[in-house]
Amino acid sequence: MERNYRKLWWQHCLAIIGFSVIPLLIVNYSLYKLFDRIYTEKVMDSLRSEVENRRDSIDLFFRERIAQLYTIANTNTFQQMTDEGYLNRIFEIMHAKSDSYMDIGVIDSEGRHLAYVGPYYEMLKQVNYKNEFWFNAVKANGLYISDIFMGFRKVPHFIIAVMVREKNTTWILRVTINLKNIDDIVQKAWSGTLSDAFIVNKKNVLQTRPRFGGNFLEVPAFPEYMSDSLKSHPYPDYSAAVATKLERVTYSGMDAFFAAVPIDSTKWILVIKENPDEILSPLVKGQHWMLLLTAAGLAIIATGAALFTNALINRIKETDRENDTNSDMLLQANKMIALSKMAAGIAHEVNNPLASIAEKAGWLKDLLAEEDIAGSPNFAEFNESVDKIEQHVARARKIIHNLLGFARRMEPAKEKIDVNKLLDETAGFLENEARYVNIRIDKQYEDNVPVITSDLSQIQQVVLNLLNNAIDAIGHDGTVTVSSRYHEKTSEVEINVADTGKGIAENDLNKIFDPFFTTKEVGKGTGLGLSISYSIIEKLGGKMKVQSKVGKGTVFTILLPKH
């Protein structure tokens, strides 16, 4: 039975790989997922504290400005403040330690701009604010922080205004805040090269200039779409946020972390946007490492599986081969035993009648010689028939003796044999015969072949049989090579008889040692020679093998133990 080793190899290899790789992948994948979740949470946390810190800074900035404004408004009288020279001195003191303020103005309850210090004097001095939105808001609330607007000066700015009640008059102190101050605080949140931070008002309009997504007074939008001719894609609207809000936004190929927090002292919302590629870069790196390690693990598993499977399959092959050889030998041995029993039985049963036939024929012959029937017309016929009977009895006897030779059970002798000398002598018997048909007997003996203990005449019989067969196989013109070798490892002597004859067909090769198997024509061979040789060598503790190639020749190999 021939196994499909290739299929077995694949089955085994894939089973090992499957059972190792699937758990590896599951473990790696869940580790990655866990790591991803923890890391994202950590990033979110740091984003939260970042946005809240920024918010606190902005808050502080506004509280300080408002406090300063209150102090100035309540420590100076309306009279003093409307004096532009006095106001200028105050503005200079304010300005000395801070560049937050752009200008300062005093407005009465009717909206008249009574005093102004700042760069837009010509433009703003004459303005009446009575109808402005912020003017009414400050009159209602006492304090007002505006969104960014263009105002009369047509430049983006925002103001802080406080209302002061003094006896029976009310007046308003208004300052314009330098946008740069807010920008500076917000821009500190631009931690990486791709992060962004900006402030929007309650209408989702930009109050600071973001790094990428738009300009003052626009709706913040993904910068990736800004140059697109299609409609730009706005950022999520956080203008209604009432508490810190964190989220990851992914759509249309965009991926961003957003953190939004309302600023207490104003109606604004601070928004920080982070690019995941950047803040999650350690995670991406980790992902690469994990992929690399997984690939390395897979490679090691695959190599290991292949090597292990190879070793295993080779082992199986070896065992199979041994089993095959053993069962072949066992089969052959059993066959031999059965056949030799049968042969002995047949020989014995045939022998007695044959002996009687021989004697009767002999008696007839005796009588033919004695009686006076030499003159009888059929005398020659009688005589010839009796001769033929004797001849064929002789032939049958020879066959039976051969059979019994095959079947005989005799203790082999134990003699010291010089194998090379034995081969030389045996080949010598046939050299003349071989020369007659132009066949050369080539002798290749190795010097280290030792003297062995075995049965000389039986080995000689076998070698003679093999040499005869070799000469028969060649017919004429060829070479028979007789060689000897010694295998020190196994203490075995090897004898080879090789011919350059016609070879043996593969079909016949396994039948060649069977009794009565012959390829010679009827009457020329009994088919017992090789089977007798085989059983002789086996009884001597040796082995006999044959190799043949049709058209090239045949090699018979005998292995004999040294002792």
Added chain:
Amino acid sequence: MDTLRVLIVDDEDDFRETIVKRLNARKIQSEGAASGVKALEVLKDKDFDVIVLDVKMPDMDGIETLRHIKKLKPETEVIMLTGHASVEFGLKGMQLGAFDYVMKPAPLNELLDTIGQAYNKKRGLIH
């Protein structure tokens, strides 16, 4: 000179009778016995120079018969006839004092030859 006296012991009637006839035709005084037991009975009354004894016979085989013969008439030479062709039996017979063994079926010449040798040996022993 005494005539050579031969006893053929074989259970195959045709074989035994024909051999006896052929030997008598050659002026050898011979008789047949169909079994080992019969051979021993004949031996009680008569002497023979050579006994040709088949190895394989029913009841009492050749080896057993040989033992009795050698006890009864130790000077008689015995030739084992091995239809079995097993050399073992032949050799065993010779250990027990048989002169030689002949493979069956043997040409009469071969048997005559061996009988002659055995007879010569016996005479040499006597004289």
